[in-house]
Amino acid sequence: MRFEDKILLQLGDPAVCKTLFDGTLAERLLAASFGSLDLLAAPYTADPVTVMLGPTAPPQYRGRTRLPDGGLAEFEVDLIGQTHGPSALPAIIEGTVSAMLSPVTGRIATVESSTATMPTLAALDSAASAAELADPVLLERRRRIGLGKAIAGAGLSDGDAALLAGEWLSAAAEEDVAALLEAEAGPAGYARLAMRFAMREPAAPSQRTTRFTAGAIASTLADGSASVLDVLTQARAIQRVIRASGRGTASLGGMEPLVPAPVIWFVPAASFDDDDWPVAVNVAANDRPAARQTRAAAWFATQGIALIGVP
Numbered sequence: 001m002r003f004e005d006k007i008l009l010q011l012g013d014p015a016v017c018k019t020l021f022d023g024t025l026a027e028r029l030l031a032a033s034f035g036s037l038d039l040l041a042a043p044y045t046a047d048p049v050t051v052m053l054g055p056t057a058p059p060q061y062r063g064r065t066r067l068p069d070g071g072l073a074e075f076e077v078d079l080i081g082q083t084h085g086p087s088a089l090p091a092i093i094e095g096t097v098s099a100m101l102s103p104v105t106g107r108i109a110t111v112e113s114s115t116a117t118m119p120t121l122a123a124l125d126s127a128a129s130a131a132e133l134a135d136p137v138l139l140e141r142r143r144r145i146g147l148g149k150a151i152a153g154a155g156l157s158d159g160d161a162a163l164l165a166g167e168w169l170s171a172a173a174e175e176d177v178a179a180l181l182e183a184e185a186g187p188a189g190y191a192r193l194a195m196r197f198a199m200r201e202p203a204a205p206s207q208r209t210t211r212f213t214a215g216a217i218a219s220t221l222a223d224g225s226a227s228v229l230d231v232l233t234q235a236r237a238i239q240r241v242i243r244a245s246g247r248g249t250a251s252l253g254g255m256e257p258l259v260p261a262p263v264i265w266f267v268p269a270a271s272f273d274d275d276d277w278p279v280a281v282n283v284a285a286n287d288r289p290a291a292r293q294t295r296a297a298a299w300f301a302t303q304g305i306a307l308i309g310v311p
Helices: 003-012 014-020 023-034 121-125 130-134 136-152 158-172 177-183 228-244 269-273 285-301
Strands: 040-053 060-066 072-078 091-101 106-117 189-199 206-218 263-268 305-310
Touching (some): 003 091, 003 206, 014 040, 023 040, 023 206, 023 263, 023 285, 023 305, 091 228, 121 136, 130 136, 136 177, 263 269, 269 285, 285 305
Parallel strands (some): 206 263, 263 305
Antiparallel strands (some): 040 091, 060 072, 091 206, 106 189
């Protein structure tokens, strides 16, 4: 039996379908949906509830047309007819997925403020070296560093201080520090506001669950019947169908999905015996198939695809 047909039959059988959705697939499904697992941790679980086999999507075309006024307008159309029938897609699955979530929160511990008078040009120049005093470019940088530290505090790095002063000059529409100090001459002062943040006690991780809607693709690249480009094209078609239906993966503990319609790509686990799958050179030979799959899954997750190898 073709691998693609085997996976579709397993997805169609409720009991067997649940065995496909193990912790590894749940983790990769979350990565494909939310982009980052930094706030999530095991145990990852997924429970498929409904499976729609063979949904169809009409072929979509994009084009441009010239308007009567000479302008151009872009358009998208779905073509359905005798020669443009809808294409069958493998499956769309809906269910729930969960993980441990550790929220990160913070609070303002203290607010400190102080006031000071505007520094003079002579005070700024007193910190300059002889070489800087002799070079207008170097002198201007030294003045900006001094002005920036006067604004934000001596602990600021020279680079950040110069950048801060440059922003002040831009806001005041002045070309250099001398012009700024002349424009601000008088008893003017400025206030410095400092905030210190402190983290709350780490929140206890809690299991969070959300619903997901995902497409499913099954293909093997070994026999040449499908290519990576075919898989990506099919994944985009499934995502378009899911978005058009108004369904998608919901937020998880306040985290919004980057890809509301992820796609699961089932491939034979033996595919990763192929040396053409990238892997680090220092991985032992026996560990390379698993390492290849993990590495590929991380990249495909950035495309909204949860790659998983199955027997």
